[in-house]
Amino acid sequence: QGGQVGIFDATNTTRARRALMVAHFQAALDLPLSCIVFLEILCTDDSIVRHTILQVKAKGADYVDKTPEEALHDFQERTKQYEKVYEPLALGHPVERKYSFIQLHNAGEVLVQQNINSGLTRSIADFAGRLRPYTGVLYIAEPGAKADSEQFKLGGNAPLSCSGKAFAQRLKRWIDARGHPKTTVWCPNNCCGRQTVDPFVADSTGRYAVKPWRALLDLDYGECEGWTRAEVEERQPELLSRMRDDEYFTQWPGGEAPYQLSSRLSYCLKEIEQETEPMLIVAPPVVVRVLLSYTLGLLPEQCMQITIHRHSVYVIDMNQEPAGIEMHSLLAEEGDSG
Template identity: 30%
Template sequence: MSGPMLHSRSSNPYPQEWAPDKYPATRSDKMIIVMVGLPARGKSYISRRLSQYLSFFYGVPCKVFNVGNYRRETAGAFQTSDFFDPSNETALNARIQASQAALSDLSAWMSSVLPARLEEDKYVSGDFGALALFDATNTSVERRQWILEQVAPLGAKVIFLESICNDQELIERNIVTSKVGVKDYAHVGAEAAVQDFRDRIKQYEKVYVSLSEVDETHLSFIKMVDGGRQFTMNNIRGFLPSRMAQFLMNMHVEPRSFYFTRHGQSEYNSKGKVGGDSGLSASGNAYAKALAEWVKVHLMLDEQGKPRPTRLWTSSMKRCVETARFIPQFKFESADGTEWINMRPKVFRNLDELYAGECDGMTYDEIAASFPEDAERREKDKFSYRYPRGESYADLIARLEPIAHEMERQREPLLIVAHQGILRVLYSYFMEMPREQCVHVPIPLNTVIKLTPTAKGCYEERFTILEPAAEPDSH
């Protein structure tokens, strides 16, 4: 917590000393998500994204325990497909040892979460909960039962999460994009690596039993088929499990990119003022025109120079709508035969800038003069600080959760024209940064930021369209 909110005074001798907790998650029991599925089904990607979603939007302490990493430490990075043969007892014992090491670390981490939070904040009490993700194949009924026995002393709720893929094209793409060049095949040619990994999958298929193929209805589980085309849920109840399910229904592993840009310089930017709903300056209008030309070349056409479906979202504020107004829109027939209106703008109030409340339209010097205590609080904890009758970055994160769901489900290139605070939050989420660090992300004017989520992480490119324009130092 950020510190005392108010000092006592005659009209309020007993003020509330501490702000509400900045971690909005319910103090639920500890939870363990156990991944299930054959290799190249996106389990590690799902684990990583789910961990980021719950920690970023709900403040849940999350950690992924990838058994493959433990196996590489104990048995070496490169192992041929024979190592994964279930009849290879020596290798099987090595893999069990790796799983035991991962579960041991998982148990130790879960037991450490509450003491760490209590040390951080003496005003808290109760079980804060923690969520661990056990990332491995766990393809047999026996292995799943063994895991339940191993974690039973923790008293944690266990949810199995299975990823099934019947789309051979998607499987092949996952093998090529996520396995070639990784530690397991660092010194192996691409073709040999792909073939060996196919053989590894066949070894796992020998013992693979999908959830519910036998009587496992007593378990809590979610089954995802073909990257989210079909879902099966069993015994899924409670706040966080239901939020997990909704998130998983929107996420997918197909390649796509997001393009972030702030509005062009506004009249208030040029005067050093915070917030407001002013229009663009002359410099801002120049950027709007330059952005439209850049978008036509880099977003709206594919590698063959043909139109491709592309989306455009903006905030409802004047400076964003004006920035997007020169981007051309046109109809064409997409590859699946449907009529598509390219770059038809979709306006979201959720994308409006962080509201500065009583400080709206003021410069930072004016804020420091009129609200000196607030300026001091903001300096100490920019993430949790809330403007008088306005918003904080923590509020902004809650406001942007529905936008994150919408973004997760998109499959076409998406351009978002929004504001510094908004794009800081979205950037930090997709780049898998801690939520508190979002306040420090540089999002300059006159720049397009391209983010491409992949199985190995989210990759960033920045394009300076015009020279950066003047603006307030921060928000």
């Protein structure tokens, strides 16, 4: 209702059923054929199938009273029944050659596209091609606290305080203790971000690949850069009033709104989906909120309701459905980024 994109989740096992669906949507919504796109996921790799059943299907409502092996056996039997009647989408088929479709084989091994011409459908195809059945664990943390004189100012490029540097060292030891042979580390390309990951850069074992990202920089506060919240309240009270009503879509004068930052992070999110090694992402609070809301399957605007705990690390297991999350406080709390 009132949206621009609809997602119809169905098996669509036969060509006759797909033709029926196309006819229905064309008639009911007056859609041109180019606006109906099929996304088909095919998998013949037994290890991927087994992993997906055990990690996702076996934890669903159908199997609450079943053991994982019982759920695996039952779902495999159900799959065999589907295979008896299933007709995959086919390039060049007399009817389906007119359709727009994206077909993914074995989690990115092969990606087939037909009549994918719009910007939106190309983005969907690009996203689908990056999906992987196994993801590494994801660690997310805010940089250490900035120097006291800058700690409560918006934006800026201040160095870490003493407690911020202590957090950087503690974070390195904590990640070391996870025992991963390889870990990718991302940080914003600013002073406090780089200083927070300096202990990883200094590591000589070759376990850490550190990459600064401009996309992970804090929100652009425009004319209010370097102000405190009290100064914003005094100089632009109407701005804070609008933010209280709708912070996600309110733009800082000459700067960004959180929804624009979410768009800026789109490429980072695609890279996260493709990554199979463990990752540590160090980012300012508003970026951490966007990352958490994405991985937890929340609506984008719900990210502003998330409270970020300073000097803590969030552990996200995206192999679960829904994703599992834990928080570990590494230093005594000095305040939260509410």
